[in-house]
Amino acid sequence: MCRSVHVFILLVAFFSxxxxxxxxxxxALYYEGISYAKRGSLDFAxxxxxxxxxxxxxSAFFEDALFAKGEYYFSICDYNDAYSVFKKITASxxxxxxxxxxxxxxFKLSQILNKDKDRRNQYIKNILTxxxxxxxFRDSHEINYLSPLQKKYQAVYFIDRVxxxxxxxxxFEASF
Amino acid sequence: xxxxxxxxxxxQATNFFLIIIIISSPFILLNIFLSQKKSGIESVxxxxxxxxxxxxxxxxxxxxxxxxxxxSFGALASKKEESPFFAKTVTLSLSLRDLFLRRKVxxxxxxxxxxxxxxxxxxxxxxxxxxxxRVLANIIEGKEARISMKHxxxxxxxxxxxxxxxxxxxxxxxDIRKNIYSEGEITIGHYxxxxxxxxxEPLLYKIKGFLEGxxxxxxxxxxxxxxxxxxxxxxxxxxxxxxxxxxxxxxxLASSLxxxxxxxxxxxxxxxxxxxxxxxxxxxxxxxxxxDLYMGLEVLPNxxxxxxxxxxxxxxxxxxxxxxxxxxxxxIDIMLSSYPRQSFSSKSVNPRKTLFHIKGKHSKGxxxxxxxxKFIKRKLTKxxxxxxxxxxxxxxxxxxxxxxxxxxxxxxxIEYRTGDDVYNISxxxxxxxxxxxxxxxxxxxxxxxxxxxxxxxxxxxxVSSFPFKSFFRANIKGAGAHNLxxxxxxxxxxxxxxxxLLQYKNYPYSKxxxxxxxxxxxxxxxxxxxxxxxxxxxxxxxxIYFNSLYSDFYVDEKGxxxxxxxxxxxxxxxxxxxxxxxNDLVSSRISLVFSExxxxxxxxxxxxxxxxxxxxxxxxxFDFQLSGLFNSMNFxxxxxxxxxRLKNLMPQGMERAIENRxxxxxxxxxxREK
Numbered sequence: 057m058c059r060s061v062h063v064f065i066l067l068v069a070f071f072s073x074x075x076x077x078x079x080x081x082x083x084a085l086y087y088e089g090i091s092y093a094k095r096g097s098l099d100f101a102x103x104x105x106x107x108x109x110x111x112x113x114x115s116a117f118f119e120d121a122l123f124a125k126g127e128y129y130f131s132i133c134d135y136n137d138a139y140s141v142f143k144k145i146t147a148s149x150x151x152x153x154x155x156x157x158x159x160x161x162x163f164k165l166s167q168i169l170n171k172d173k174d175r176r177n178q179y180i181k182n183i184l185t186x187x188x189x190x191x192x193f194r195d196s197h198e199i200n201y202l203s204p205l206q207k208k209y210q211a212v213y214f215i216d217r218v219x220x221x222x223x224x225x226x227x228f229e230a231s232f
Numbered sequence: 233x234x235x236x237x238x239x240x241x242x243x244q245a246t247n248f249f250l251i252i253i254i255i256s257s258p259f260i261l262l263n264i265f266l267s268q269k270k271s272g273i274e275s276v277x278x279x280x281x282x283x284x285x286x287x288x289x290x291x292x293x294x295x296x297x298x299x300x301x302x303x304s305f306g307a308l309a310s311k312k313e314e315s316p317f318f319a320k321t322v323t324l325s326l327s328l329r330d331l332f333l334r335r336k337v338x339x340x341x342x343x344x345x346x347x348x349x350x351x352x353x354x355x356x357x358x359x360x361x362x363x364x365x366r367v368l369a370n371i372i373e374g375k376e377a378r379i380s381m382k383h384x385x386x387x388x389x390x391x392x393x394x395x396x397x398x399x400x401x402x403x404x405x406x407d408i409r410k411n412i413y414s415e416g417e418i419t420i421g422h423y424x425x426x427x428x429x430x431x432x433e434p435l436l437y438k439i440k441g442f443l444e445g446x447x448x449x450x451x452x453x454x455x456x457x458x459x460x461x462x463x464x465x466x467x468x469x470x471x472x473x474x475x476x477x478x479x480x481x482x483x484x485l486a487s488s489l490x491x492x493x494x495x496x497x498x499x500x501x502x503x504x505x506x507x508x509x510x511x512x513x514x515x516x517x518x519x520x521x522x523x524d525l526y527m528g529l530e531v532l533p534n535x536x537x538x539x540x541x542x543x544x545x546x547x548x549x550x551x552x553x554x555x556x557x558x559x560x561x562x563x564i565d566i567m568l569s570s571y572p573r574q575s576f577s578s579k580s581v582n583p584r585k586t587l588f589h590i591k592g593k594h595s596k597g598x599x600x601x602x603x604x605x606k607f608i609k610r611k612l613t614k615x616x617x618x619x620x621x622x623x624x625x626x627x628x629x630x631x632x633x634x635x636x637x638x639x640x641x642x643x644x645x646i647e648y649r650t651g652d653d654v655y656n657i658s659x660x661x662x663x664x665x666x667x668x669x670x671x672x673x674x675x676x677x678x679x680x681x682x683x684x685x686x687x688x689x690x691x692x693x694x695v696s697s698f699p700f701k702s703f704f705r706a707n708i709k710g711a712g713a714h715n716l717x718x719x720x721x722x723x724x725x726x727x728x729x730x731x732x733l734l735q736y737k738n739y740p741y742s743k744x745x746x747x748x749x750x751x752x753x754x755x756x757x758x759x760x761x762x763x764x765x766x767x768x769x770x771x772x773x774x775x776i777y778f779n780s781l782y783s784d785f786y787v788d789e790k791g792x793x794x795x796x797x798x799x800x801x802x803x804x805x806x807x808x809x810x811x812x813x814x815n816d817l818v819s820s821r822i823s824l825v826f827s828e829x830x831x832x833x834x835x836x837x838x839x840x841x842x843x844x845x846x847x848x849x850x851x852x853x854f855d856f857q858l859s860g861l862f863n864s865m866n867f868x869x870x871x872x873x874x875x876x877r878l879k880n881l882m883p884q885g886m887e888r889a890i891e892n893r894x895x896x897x898x899x900x901x902x903x904r905e906k
Contacts, residue, residue: 181815185861191868193879193887215857215868216819232819232859 082108082115086204089124093206101205102128119145123154124204126161139165146182153201156186157209160220160228180230183220189213256294263291277305296326320346327375340377347384362446362470369410369443379404381416387423394630397423399430410443422631431631432668433458446470453477461485464525473529479522479543521546534558538566545570562594564601598626598641609650616651635668639676656718658683672696678706685711685730701739708732713750721862722794722810726781728753744787751780755799760822760858760867769836770826776804790814797822803830810858818865820858825851843881 089104105121105128112118122141129138138161145158163179166172172179189197201209210221217231266273270290277285288302305317325341384400402416415438421430435457441450448468453475455462464477525543529536534557541552554566568588586608592601606619627641640663647656664678672695679688689706708716713730717723723730732748754777755761765773778801786793791813799806808822831837831852841852855870869875879887 177815181817184817184859185864188860188864189866190891191866192891193869193875193882194891195868213866215859215866232813232817 082112082117085112086115086117086121089121090204090206093124093204098128098131098205105204119148119150119152119154120204123158126158127203127205127207130161130165135165135168139169139171151186153199153209156183156199156211157201157203157220159183159186160211164228183211183228184218184230184232186211187213189215191215259292259294266290266292296328296331298324298326300324316350318348319344322347325378330375338375340375342377342379344379344381344384347381348387349385350387351389365443365446365448365468369446374408375406376408377404377406385423385428395423396631397421397428399428412439412441412443412448414439420631429631429633431633431635431637450475456486456488459483459486461488466527471530471532473527473531475525475527475529477525479525481520563592564594564599565591592624596626598628600625600627617649618651619647619649621647621649632665637666637668639664639666654718657716659687682708682711683715685709687711689734699738702737704734704736706734708734708748713748713753720785725756725758726750726753727756728778728781741789745785747782747784749780749782750778753778753781755781760856760865764824764854768840769834770830772803772830772833777801778804803827812862816862818858818860818862820865821870822856822858824854824856826854827851840878 085104085108089101089108092098092101092104102125105124108115108121109118109125115121122145126138126141126145129135129141142158142161142165145154146162148155159179159182162172163176163183166176166179187197187199191197195214197213199211199213203209208221208223212219212221217229219226220228267290270287273290274285274287284305286302286304287300290298290300292298300322301320303319303322321343322345323341323343324339325343327338327340330336330338330340379402381400381402384402386398386400388396388398397420399419399421400416402414404412404414406412415436417434417436419430419434420432421428435455437456438452438454439450440452441448443449446469450464450466450468453462453464453466455464459481460479461482462477462479464475466473466475466477468474522543522545525541527541528539529541530539536556536558538552538554543550543552548570550568550570552566552568554564556566557563566589570586587604587606589604589606590601592599594600601624603622603624604619605621606617608615609618623645624641625643627644628639630638632638641659642662643658643660644662645656645658647654649655660681662678662680664676666674666676668674674693674695675690676693677690679686681687686709687706688709689704691702691704691706694701694703709731711730711732713723713726713728716730728750729752730748730750732746734744734746736742736744754775756775761773761776765771776799778799781797781799783797784795786795791811793809793811795809797806797808797810803826805825805827806822808820810818810820810822812818828851831841852874853872854874855872857868857870858865860866882890
C-alpha cells in the first residue's frame with residue numbers, strides 16, 4: 057500500500073515536471089528565437105522557430121513560429137516552402153493578424169509560383185474584408201503586427217482600398 | 233346510197249348500244265344491289281366499330297372500284313359531320329387478277345380522301361404495336377397493296393374550343409416480297425369550326441423497309457422539314473423501336489425530298505452519268521447538327537419508354553431517357569442530359585452534367601408539373617452549380633395560325649439558384665403568343681400577373697447564327713416592391729408600388745438592365761439608417777417614408793449596380809449609387825440631405841447644431857462611402873462642413889472614443905460571420 061502511494065506520488069511529480077518543462081521550453085525557445093532575430097541572426101532564429109514548430113505543435117507560440125518560418129523561407133526565395141507554411145496559417149479558424157498577413161504572402165506567392173489562379177480573387181477578398189471598419193473622423197484604420205523575425209507589418213484600411221506595408225515599404229495594394 | 237349506208241350504221245349502233253347495256257347491266261344491277269344492301273353493310277361495320285356507321289353513297293365503278301362516299305363511324309346519321317371518324321371518299325380497288333384467276337376478292341388498293349379521325353374518341357396510341365405488325369404481315373402475305381391517304385386529319389382533344397391536329401398525305405406500297413415503301417407529308421396545326429390550318433412547314437418523309445416475321449426492318453427513313461433533314465435506319469421488333477442515324481441542318485438535303493418525280497428522274501439520270509462522283513453529306517457550321525444518334529424506344533399499349541437515346545449535338549454528347557404514360561391522363565417524365573468532355577461511361581455519375589428534367593401530368597388540356605434545368609457556370613474563379621426550376625400549373629400550347637402559337641399557364645413558381653444565391657418569382661395568368669414565322673427572328677409577346685402587379689413584354693431570339701442571340705424587354709406595373717425581394721435582394725426592406733422597365737440581352741455578353749420607380753412607400757429597418765438614427769438621435773430614420781424612389785439597375789458578369797438612386801421624401805433626400813461586384817464586394821456612395829423639420833425633431837441634434845453654429849440651417853448634408861461585404865459593410869463619413877465643425881468642437885481623444893463605440897454597435901448589428 058505504502059509502496060503504491062510512493063509510486064503514485066512519483067508519477068504525479070514526473071508528469072508535473074514534464075508539463076512545466078514543456079511550457080517552459082516552448083516559451084523559452086520562442087523568446088530565444090526572438091532574441092536572435094533582434095540581433096539580426098535570422099538563420100539561428102529560424103532554427104529555433106523550426107525546432108519550436110517541430111517539438112511543440114500544441115504550443116501557444118506555434119503559429120507565430122510558423123509565420124517566422126514562412127517569412128524566412130520567403131526571404132531566401134524558397135517560395136514553395138513559404139507557400140506551404142502560410143497555407144497552414146490561413147487554414148486556421150482564428151482571425152489573427154498573422155492570418156491577415158499570411159493571406160498577403162499567399163497571394164504574392166501564388167503570383168510568383170503561378171498557381172491558384174482561380175483562388176487569387178478569393179485571397180484578395182479575404183484581405184479586403186478581414187475587418188469591418190467604421191471611419192467617422194479618420195481616413196483609415198491600421199492593423200499592425202510585429203513578427204517574430206522583428207518585421208513591422210502594417211495593413212492600412214481606407215474606405216475604398218487596402219495598403220499593406222512591410223518595414224515601411226508598400227508590399228501589397230487592393231481596392232474594392 | 234344514203235339508205236344503203238344508213239341501214240348498217242343504224243344496225244351497228246344498235247348492236248353497240250346493246251353490247252354496252254349487256255356489259256354494264258351487271259354493274260348497274262350490282263349498284264342497285266349495293267344501294268339496297270347499304271343498311272346491311274352499315275350494321276355489319278357497326279358491329280366492328282362499337283358505334284353507328286353511316287354511309288352516304290356506295291357504288292361500283294368499272295372495272296374494279298368500290299366507292300363509299302361520306303362514310304362516318306360512331307355518330308348519328310343526322311350529325312355525321314361531327315362523328316369521330318369521317319371520310320369524304322373511301323375507294324377500294326379489287327385485284328382483277330385474284331378475282332379472275334384465283335376467284336378471290338382481294339383489295340389491292342385503298343384510297344382515303346378527306347379523312348378525319350378524332351382522337352378524343354379513339355386513343356390511337358393505346359394500340360398494340362406488336363399486333364399491328366403481326367396483322368399487317370398476315371394481310372399482305374404474298375400480295376401487292378397500295379394505300380393512299382389525301383387530306384387525312386387526326387384531331388387531338390380540344391382545349392378551350394380549339395383542337396390541335398395532325399394532317400397527313402401519304403402513299404404506302406407493299407410488294408409481294410413484303411417490301412414496304414411509303415412517302416408523304418405530315419403537318420401540325422389547329423382545327424376549329426371544321427377548318428384546319430397548319431402552323432409549320434410540312435414535314436416530308438420517305439420510308440423503305442421490309443417485314444420479316446414480327447419484325448419490320450427500316451432500311452431507310454428520311455425526314456425533312458424546312459432546312460432540317462434526318463436520315464435514320466433501324467427496326468421495329470415486337471415492342472421495341474431501334475433507330476440510328478443523323479439529323480442535319482442542311483437546306484440542300486432537306487429540299488431533296490420535295491422534288492417532283494419528273495425532276496427526280498432527270499436528276500437520277502444525271503447522277504447515273506456521273507456515278508464516279510462522291511456526294512458528301514455535310515452541314516453548315518453555325519447550325520444544330522445531330523450525329524451518332526441511337527434511339528431505343530419501347531412502345532407498349534398506353535406507355536412509351538425512351539430507354540436510352542444517345543446523340544451528339546454539335547459534338548456535345550447528349551443522353552435522353554424517360555417515360556410517357558398514356559392511360560387515363562398523360563404522365564410525362566423525361567430527362568435530357570449532356571456531358572461536355574466526358575466519356576460515356578462516367579456520364580450517369582457525373583456531377584458536371586447539364587440536366588433538363590420535365591415531370592408532370594397532362595390533363596384537361598393543360599400540363600401540371602415541374603421543369604428543371606441544371607447546369608454548371610463558371611463564376612470568376614470557380615464553377616458554380618446553377619439551376620432553373622419552374623413549378624407550373626395548367627400550361628397549354630395551342631397553334632394559332634401559320635407558325636404562331638398561344639402558350640399560357642395559370643401559375644408558375646420560378647426559382648433560379650446560382651451557388652448559394654437563390655432568386656424566385658411567381659407569375660400567374662400568363663398568356664403569350666410565340667411567333668416562329670420569320671426564318672431568323674423568332675419572337676414571343678406576353679402578359680401576366682406578377683404578385684399584385686402586371687408584367688408585360690416581348691422577347692426576340694435571333695437564330696441566324698450560333699450561339700443564338702436573345703433580347704427581351706418588359707414592364708412591371710404596380711407590383712408591391714417588397715414582393716420582388718426574391719429577384720432583387722435590395723428590395724427586401726423596401727415597400728411601395730413599383731413600376732419598372734426590364735431589358736435583357738445575351739450578346740455580346742449577358743446583360744440585364746433597366747430602371748424602377750417605387751411610389752408612396754417606405755424603407756424599413758435598414759442597418760445603415762438604424763445606425764444614423766441612433767447616432768444622431770433621429771428615430772424617424774428607422775422607417776423613412778418617401779414619395780418616390782428611383783434607380784437605374786444593371787446586372788452583368790461584372791456584378792450588379794444601382795445607379796442614379798434618387799429618393800425624395802419630406803424628411804430625407806438621398807442620392808447615390810450602390811454596386812456589388814461579382815466578388816460580392818460592395819462599393820457605394822450615398823449623399824443624404826436632412827430637412828429642417830427632421831432636424832428639429834431631435835432635441836439632441838438641435839443642440840448639436842447650435843454648438844456647431846448651424847442652428848439656422850435649413851438642411852444638413854451627410855455624404856457616406858460604403859465598401860466591403862454586403863452584410864457587414866465598412867463605411868466612411870465623407871468630409872463636409874458639418875463634419876469639420878463637429879471635429880473641431882470635439883476634445884482630444886473623443887473622436888476615437890466615439891468611433892470605438894460606433895464600431896461595437898456596427899459589429900453587433902452586422903451579419904458578418906465570426
